[in-house]
Amino acid sequence: MHTTFNFNRLVLLLKRFFIENKTIELTYWGIMILVFTVIHNAETVKTILYIMGFIFAAKQYKLFAYTPGGMHYLLIPATHLEKLVCNILLTTVYFFTMFVITYSIGNIVGTNLFNLLNGMSNPVSWNFFNSSYAQLMGGNTSLIGNNIDLPGGNVFLNMMVKFLIVQSIFMLGSVYFKHNAIGKTMLTLISFVIIIGMIELFFLKDLFSGVSLGPNTHLLDNFGYGFNIFTYLLIPFLWIVTYFRLTEKQV
Amino acid sequence: MIEIKNVDFSYTKNTKLLTGLSLNLETGRIHGLLGKNGEGKSTLLKLISGLVFPFKGDINVMGFEPLKRLPEMLQEIYFLPEELPQLTLSIENFEQVYAPFYPNFSKEQFNQYLKEFEIDTKKSMLNKLSHGQKKKVFVAFGLAANTKLLLMDEPTNGLDIPSKGQFRRMVAASISEERCLLISTHQVRDLDSLIDGIIIMDAHEIVFNEPIENITKKLLFKISDSNETNDTLIYSEQNMQGLYQVCENKTNKDSRLDIELLFNAVVTEKKKIKQLFQ
Numbered sequence: 001m002h003t004t005f006n007f008n009r010l011v012l013l014l015k016r017f018f019i020e021n022k023t024i025e026l027t028y029w030g031i032m033i034l035v036f037t038v039i040h041n042a043e044t045v046k047t048i049l050y051i052m053g054f055i056f057a058a059k060q061y062k063l064f065a066y067t068p069g070g071m072h073y074l075l076i077p078a079t080h081l082e083k084l085v086c087n088i089l090l091t092t093v094y095f096f097t098m099f100v101i102t103y104s105i106g107n108i109v110g111t112n113l114f115n116l117l118n119g120m121s122n123p124v125s126w127n128f129f130n131s132s133y134a135q136l137m138g139g140n141t142s143l144i145g146n147n148i149d150l151p152g153g154n155v156f157l158n159m160m161v162k163f164l165i166v167q168s169i170f171m172l173g174s175v176y177f178k179h180n181a182i183g184k185t186m187l188t189l190i191s192f193v194i195i196i197g198m199i200e201l202f203f204l205k206d207l208f209s210g211v212s213l214g215p216n217t218h219l220l221d222n223f224g225y226g227f228n229i230f231t232y233l234l235i236p237f238l239w240i241v242t243y244f245r246l247t248e249k250q251v
Numbered sequence: 252m253i254e255i256k257n258v259d260f261s262y263t264k265n266t267k268l269l270t271g272l273s274l275n276l277e278t279g280r281i282h283g284l285l286g287k288n289g290e291g292k293s294t295l296l297k298l299i300s301g302l303v304f305p306f307k308g309d310i311n312v313m314g315f316e317p318l319k320r321l322p323e324m325l326q327e328i329y330f331l332p333e334e335l336p337q338l339t340l341s342i343e344n345f346e347q348v349y350a351p352f353y354p355n356f357s358k359e360q361f362n363q364y365l366k367e368f369e370i371d372t373k374k375s376m377l378n379k380l381s382h383g384q385k386k387k388v389f390v391a392f393g394l395a396a397n398t399k400l401l402l403m404d405e406p407t408n409g410l411d412i413p414s415k416g417q418f419r420r421m422v423a424a425s426i427s428e429e430r431c432l433l434i435s436t437h438q439v440r441d442l443d444s445l446i447d448g449i450i451i452m453d454a455h456e457i458v459f460n461e462p463i464e465n466i467t468k469k470l471l472f473k474i475s476d477s478n479e480t481n482d483t484l485i486y487s488e489q490n491m492q493g494l495y496q497v498c499e500n501k502t503n504k505d506s507r508l509d510i511e512l513l514f515n516a517v518v519t520e521k522k523k524i525k526q527l528f529q
Contacts, residue, residue, distance in 0.1 A: 003321055009352075016348045020340055063336075071302055072336035077325035077352040247320075250303045 005085075009078045013086040016076075029102055036106020037113065042127035046159060049099055053163055054170040057091045058182045061174035065181070070251035080246045088239060091167045096160075103128060129156055161231055168238035175245045252278045252400065252431045253299060258308030260291075260298060267455070268294055272308070274450070274457050278399070279428045283442045284435040285514050286452030292435040293333065295452070296402045299433070300330045313399060326353055329393040333405040335385055342388055343373040355397035364391035367417050383409040390418060394425045401425075403434045407441040419445045439510040449510065451517045459517045461528060463508060469527055470516075471500040472509045485523050486516035499527060 018025070032052070039045065063069035076083070111124045173185025253276040260269040268291045276282055286292045297303045298310060301317030301324070310317050315324035338345065342365070350356040365373070368387040377385055386409050393401055407415050423445055426432060436442060449466065451459035470485070474493040483498040495509065497516040517524050 003323065006322070009322065012348075012351050019344050019348050020338065023339065066337070068332055068334045068336040071297075071330070071332055072338075074302060074320060075300060075325055075328070075330055076349075077322040079322055080320070082322075251297075 004079060005081055006079075010082050010086055013076070013078055013082060014089065017086065017090060025098075029098060032098070032102035033106045033109070036103045037110035038106075040103070040107045040110055040125065040128070042125075045103060045128045049159075049163060050166055052099070053091070053095060054166050054185075055182065056095050057167040057170040058174045058185065060087045060091060060171055062181065064175065064249065064251065065179050067251050070249070074249065074251060080243060084239065084243045084246060087171060091171055092164060095167075096163070161235070164235045165231060165238075168235050168242070172238050172242045172245065175242055175249065252276055252313060253433075254309070254311040255298070256309045258298065258305040258310060260294060260303065260305050262294075269298075269305075269455050272456055274460060276431055276433065276448075278431045279426065280448050280462070281422065281426055281432040281434065281446045282448040282450055283439075283446035283510070284433055284450045284452070285437075285439065285510070286435075287518075288437075290452040291455055292452055293404050296330065296404055296433065296435055299400075300328055300402060301325075302330075322352075327399040328402065329353070329396045329398040329400070330402040331386075331389055331393050331404065331406055333408060335382075335389055338377045340378075341374050341376050342370070345377060345388070345392070346373070349392070350396075353396040353398060357395050357397060360397070361391055361395035364394055364421055367421060368414060381409075383411060383414065386410060387414060390421070394421055397430075399430055401430065401432045403432070403436075405436050405438070406434060407436065407438050415441050419443075439514065442510060449513065451514060453518050453521070458521055459524065459528075465528070466513065467500070467506060467508055468503070469500055470506075470513070471498040471502075471504055472496070472506045472512055473498065485527070486512075486520050488512070488515060 035048065036045070039048070063073050073083075078086075107126075107128075108124055111122060114120070115122055169189060170182070170185055173188070174181040177184040253274065255272060255274040258269055258272045259267060260272075261267045272291075272295070274295075284292050284295065294303065298305055299312055299317060301312075301320045304318045312324060313327060315321055317324065340348065346358070346361060350358070350361075365388070368384075368391060370384065370387060370391075375384075377388065380388070386406070390403075390406060393403070407418060410418060419441070422432065422434075434442065434446065446463065448462045449459065450457060471483070473496050474490075475487075475496050476493055481498070483501055484496060485499060486497040488495050495512050497512055500506070
């Protein structure tokens with residue numbers, strides 16, 4: 001028996017999720033296909049991805065809001081690491097797969113339906129996957145060529161990183177806060193952003209007076225590579241914090 | 252099987268729930284845990300299963316430290332809480348999902364227990380069952396899991412009268428030399444002729460922990476018509492049927508243990524009882 005990590009137990013945990021949430025998951029799939037049949041604009045889809053993503057992540061540890069649910073979960077004979085990996089797989093791989101499949105189906109059905117009803121022959125647009133770096137910036141190309149070096153300039157990868165950060169923040173929030181985890185995490189996040197903004201505005205502006213901080217420029221952007229490394233490291237950091245929080249969880 | 256040494260615990264900084272609690276439980280026995288509301292009975296079960304952590308002291312369960320919640324320990328513990336989790340699963344799926352986590356789980360036993368509880372179909376959804384029926388499913392699962400340690404918090408709450416009898420029979424049949432059952436309850440009558448050890452908590456500590464054979468050897472439970480007192484009397488209370496008395500059993504007479512009377516005697520005459528059992 002492997003104490004730290006056992007693949008069979010991980011499979012059992014995943015199986016548990018899908019059997020226990022079969023009905024609700026099928027409902028999500030149906031709703032998302034319907035939504036994407038109507039909406040397939042790349043920017044809106046991206047917003048939906050973030051919103052749905054954090055709701056899904058926060059839902060994972062929602063059971064701690066209800067003591068018997070939390071007790072039941074903590075007493076499942078699996079390690080904290082297995083439980084965490086299971087939730088990471090669900091909030092990232094599974095959720096993203098669901099998102100891509102439902103978006104693709106909705107997009108194809110929606111475009112063809114639109115063509116049929118309007119006698120048009122528009123091709124199915126895959127802008128959500130193929131959008132350029134300029135599109136990411138909302139058409140503002142002035143930032144390109146700045147110090148920001150997103151890997152391969154790939155908007156999709158960049159979006160994935162942002163998505164994973166949002167997911168991991170909300171997963172940590174759901175295990176950290178007992179009640180109203182989504183609201184409290186959001187509040188914490190907003191407060192954090194405001195504090196960072198104030199530090200940037202009042203303190204660092206004077207300190208780095210040579211650095212241009214225009215309306216579209218952010219302090220962290222000017223760190224270039226440093227910012228990228230920071231964003232990549234933030235994800236495992238949040239997962240590790242979630243792990244320790246889970247090991248210390250009492251109900 | 253369970254060793255608890257000088258454990259302190261509290262939910263808030265200012266009030267201590269358990270102070271210097273020590274307890275040893277052996278295998279092959281069904282222990283009844285009794286106490287008034289808020290004494291910390293459920294908390295004790297949570298401490299044993301690793302759901303809450305002690306501030307001070309040591310807890311050893313089958314050689315494991317519960318707070319680590321290792322799967323090797325958890326697969327040998329089944330905790331039936333008073334309030335059950337909300338699961339949107341059929342009984343069939345519940346078994347399919349959770350049974351593989353318990354290596355000694357017996358499908359045959361589970362089916363047998365469900366049959367005894369008159370739950371005919373495993374297609375029923377747990378969230379659609381009444382509290383009592385849901386409890387029967389969890390009791391059946393807990394017994395069929397064949398874990399070394401079975402913790403039950405108010406297991407008979409919500410069970411109808413015939414089911415309480417079935418519950419007693421099933422639990423009595425499930426005990427083995429390697430197994431230990433700890434049942435916390437207010438319904439002392441439900442434990443009648445089931446338990447073979449009584450643990451009483453009062454003022455947030457264990458004030459009594461004795462096997463039944465010791466209790467009936469040292470104490471005599473009787474109903475008296477007159478108010479006469481003698482030097483063996485420890486505790487008495489007036490009831491509809493007469494004067495119920497707990498006396499020191501100096502003559503080695505056999506008497507039927509009255510758990511409720513014992514509880515009242517222990518809580519009221521702590522010193523006398525303690526001296527007698529030392």
